[in-house]
Amino acid sequence: MIRKQYSAALTATCVILGVIIGVQFNTVKQQRTTTENQRLSEATAALNQLQAEHDALLKQNEALEKTLKDYQEGNFGEEMEQLLTFAGLTEVSGTGVTVTMNDSSTKGSGDMNAYLVHAEDLLAVVNELYAAGAKAVSINGQRMVGNSAVNCAGSIVMVNGVRVAAPFEIKAVGDAAVLDSALHFPGGVIDNLAPWGIEITVRKETTVIVPAYTQTALFKEKEGEE
Template sequence: MSLLTNVMDHSLDDGYAEAAARKRSEGTGGLPKTVRAKLGLAAGLVLAAVVVTVGAAQARVAAPAVAKEREELIDRIQRETTAADKLEATVDTLRDDVGARQREALKKDGGADRADLVGILAGAVAVHGPGVKLVVDDAKEATTGGNGNPRETTGFADTGRVRDRDMQRVVNGLWESGAEAVSINGQRLTALSAIRAAGDAILVDNRPLVPPYTVLAVGDGDQLGATFKDSADGLYLDALRENYGIRTSLSTEDDLRLPAAPSVIVRTAQPSTEKGTS
């Protein structure tokens, strides 16, 4: 009986009992590490699946609203574009009417030819005639965000892209070489025109242009082209081509057609009201 009682009271060997007690005290008892790791991984996967499912559900719920807003924005842009086109057509009609009335009135004083010349030089009327066609385009390998640019004088990185200051020099060089009228990508330039930058885009009178930039200049084609090539601005364009890969082509044209400027408004000058002044 004493043997049976000892077995019942001490079912585990003393060594096993001590090892179990030591594991419990060290916090290593319970499930094995591999099992705990698998359970943790499973719990993480379940949580990630829940997050993805909830996000997808929210995206599906929000998609119709986003699509509707996008369609409304597109419709609004189209309406405003149509309205702007109508206004430009009206402006063109009124400009033609005003020009006709001016010429009719000046005929009586013999000043019609002078009025036409002033309109051409001011960009107020469409013109056509011989001249040069200059195409300026970005380099083939043009990118954004380049580093270490020797041209970087106003915050732009050298990416082989044509900049607003480049087009400013080109246009000024053509004027100085004898151009009588100039346009860039169909935008007629006047004494009030501005060539500026907005990010990487070039703006002409606040209208964005995209490369290639086609510059049309009316004048004595052969003389105009030769003078521009030899000018400081023509040499500057050659340097851009040789050093940065900017692509250019200059050709003489027999008949170029340039539109009138969208608006020619003198904002500061006022007619004199004093008698005997000019």
């Protein structure tokens, strides 16, 4: 009798263990399936994002290739010409003024350097011309650009690293009447230099030619210094 009870209890225990193991197996299987599905969803989302980024890069590349092709075919010739003009790399002609500056012919008292045309005097005229709308300016044939340097080395004036001497001829392309008025404005640059006897003449002209900037070595030198 006891053996039968033991056998029944053992059988019941085995059945219960079997049920528990079965439930755990199904639970683990479901968790594994859920984890695999989650990983698959994440991988799919990442793949979709990469595909979208790839498509965007392809479109950007196509746009850049089209832009390059347009430039090569000259479809942006006008824009390119404007950029070259702005950079001072092309000759500019049109109406404008020619300004001639020379040292004073009178000999006053005190420091004689005060009666000479200096770099700051040239820059004052150039700045006034640009402020009045000049499209291009040159000093003794040297085109003024963004990184142009005008300085003095003793009595010598250097423009773009090139030695220039009086008389200084400044050419500017623009509205001749406006440029002339700007220089003759009361209290302006001509009035400020008058007490020192600096000789300045301004001629309005229908055709003024300002040459292109040619000192390319100056760009390289400045880049090397940086």
